[in-house]
Amino acid sequence: MDELIIKYLNKAASEEDKTTLLAWLKADETNREYFLKTQKLWNLSNIHFMPEDEITKALDKVNMNISVIENRRQKNRLLLFRIAAAVIVICMLSVGSFYMGVNFNKYANPEPVTMNQVIMGNGNRGFVTLPDGTVAWLNSGSKLIYPEKFEGKSRSVRLDGEGYFEVKKDEKKPFFVETENMIVNVLGTIFDIQNYTRKPVAETVLMSGKVEVTLKENNKKFILQPDQKISYNKETGQYKLTQVDAEEYAIWTNDKLILDSEKLSTVLRKMEHWYGVTIQTAPNLPLDHRLTLTIRYEPKEEILKMLSLILPIQYTINGDLIEIR
Numbered sequence: 001m002d003e004l005i006i007k008y009l010n011k012a013a014s015e016e017d018k019t020t021l022l023a024w025l026k027a028d029e030t031n032r033e034y035f036l037k038t039q040k041l042w043n044l045s046n047i048h049f050m051p052e053d054e055i056t057k058a059l060d061k062v063n064m065n066i067s068v069i070e071n072r073r074q075k076n077r078l079l080l081f082r083i084a085a086a087v088i089v090i091c092m093l094s095v096g097s098f099y100m101g102v103n104f105n106k107y108a109n110p111e112p113v114t115m116n117q118v119i120m121g122n123g124n125r126g127f128v129t130l131p132d133g134t135v136a137w138l139n140s141g142s143k144l145i146y147p148e149k150f151e152g153k154s155r156s157v158r159l160d161g162e163g164y165f166e167v168k169k170d171e172k173k174p175f176f177v178e179t180e181n182m183i184v185n186v187l188g189t190i191f192d193i194q195n196y197t198r199k200p201v202a203e204t205v206l207m208s209g210k211v212e213v214t215l216k217e218n219n220k221k222f223i224l225q226p227d228q229k230i231s232y233n234k235e236t237g238q239y240k241l242t243q244v245d246a247e248e249y250a251i252w253t254n255d256k257l258i259l260d261s262e263k264l265s266t267v268l269r270k271m272e273h274w275y276g277v278t279i280q281t282a283p284n285l286p287l288d289h290r291l292t293l294t295i296r297y298e299p300k301e302e303i304l305k306m307l308s309l310i311l312p313i314q315y316t317i318n319g320d321l322i323e324i325r
Contacts, residue, residue, distance in 0.1 A: 005038050114148040120161070125252060130157070130168075134175065137164040137253045139276060141196070162194040162276060164253050167209075181232055183214040191224075192249045194276070199320060205229045205249040215239060248273050257295040264289045264311070268324070275300045282325035286311060 001024060007013045008021055025032050118128050120138040127137040131149050138144055142161025150156075156176040167175045169188025177184045179195035181202045189209025195202040204213050206224040213222045213230050217237060222230050227246045232239045248270060251257055257274050259267055265287040268279045274295060281287070289311060295303060304315050304322070315324045 002038075005035060009038070115145055116148055117143065117145050119143045127253075130155075132170065132173075132175075133168040135166040139163070139194075139252055159193055159195065161196050162192070162252075164190075164192045164250050166190050181216055181234055182230075183216065185212040185214070186210075192246075196276075200235050201231055201233055203229055203231045205244060205246050207246045207250060252276065255296070259291060259293050259295070261290045261292050263287060264291060264307075267291050267293075267307075271295075271300070271303065277320045277322055279322045279324060282323070285313060285324065 001021075004013065004017055004021055007017060013021065025035060118138065120126060120140060120142045122141050125137065125139055127135055128144065129135055130146055132155055134155070136144055136146075136157070139162035142159065142163060144157060144159055144163060146157040150173065153173065154176055155170070155173050156178065158178045160179065163177070165175075165177065165186075167186050167188050167190070171187055175186045175188075177186075177193055179193060179202060180197065181195060182193070182204060184191065184193060184204055186209065189211055190207040191209075191211055192205045192207070193203070204211070204224065206226055206228055208226050211224050213224060214220070215222075215232055220239070222241060224230060224241075227243055229242050229244045229246075229249075230239060231242070251270060251273050257270060259270065262270075264285070265281075268281065268287075271277070272279050277300065291307075291310075293303075293306075300322070301317065304317070304324075308314060313324055315322060
């Protein structure tokens, strides 16, 4: 069973493996506690994305170093658009503040707290309601860590990926979202954060209210107004504050994208936000050509193929980058 757990945490488990693991977890409370111990050490050891040939080494490390960890039943309300099985919700106990490198320690809780972790599977989107009533939407491949109960003088969560937050206003308890490169401080507002580990640029877009964004590398602070975006290049350290149409950055939270007689330039821009990709266009494309279409859960490859059949364009896909010529 140890090997199966490691395969699951390493995202190498088959559907049969997952079914076996789920049955084992349901069979006994001790099994669930053991799984959470393993999960905690796995997170702390930063061995999430190991190749298959290193699973045995990871297993040895887990078996030698598992420490005692308490577990409380998670209380979570989660809505998925399509595949509920792709979402994992677990709880773990963390001593003191669970944030690494966070620089708002004056708000950190000194007492041990039970943490919830929500992971959104690839190709899925959904939301979770936090203990204070804040709603956090998670895009494909995103992870959110938050306490079972917000105690102390702040409300703090950690995000890896993209999240859209509708924060419950509480002037006495500021709300913090920490990512790898940014810390966003709000009182009550709506905003979108994108900070995937695999992408070179992190960004925060404000829909309404006001937020303070702190860049971790240089501790620079920015106050965003509605329809403003702060972008930070992780490779160069450069940052840029721009005016945008903030609503476009939240279209991925809808169950469908409706395009009614939109220019190709607009279609491609909205597809960027819908699929979480970057689209580069070559000169002389028919960007003024108007299109009407509705996108629901079709993969980007299917939509691009359709566009290439009705317009004189070709495309190549390289991970999160799409080039159209």
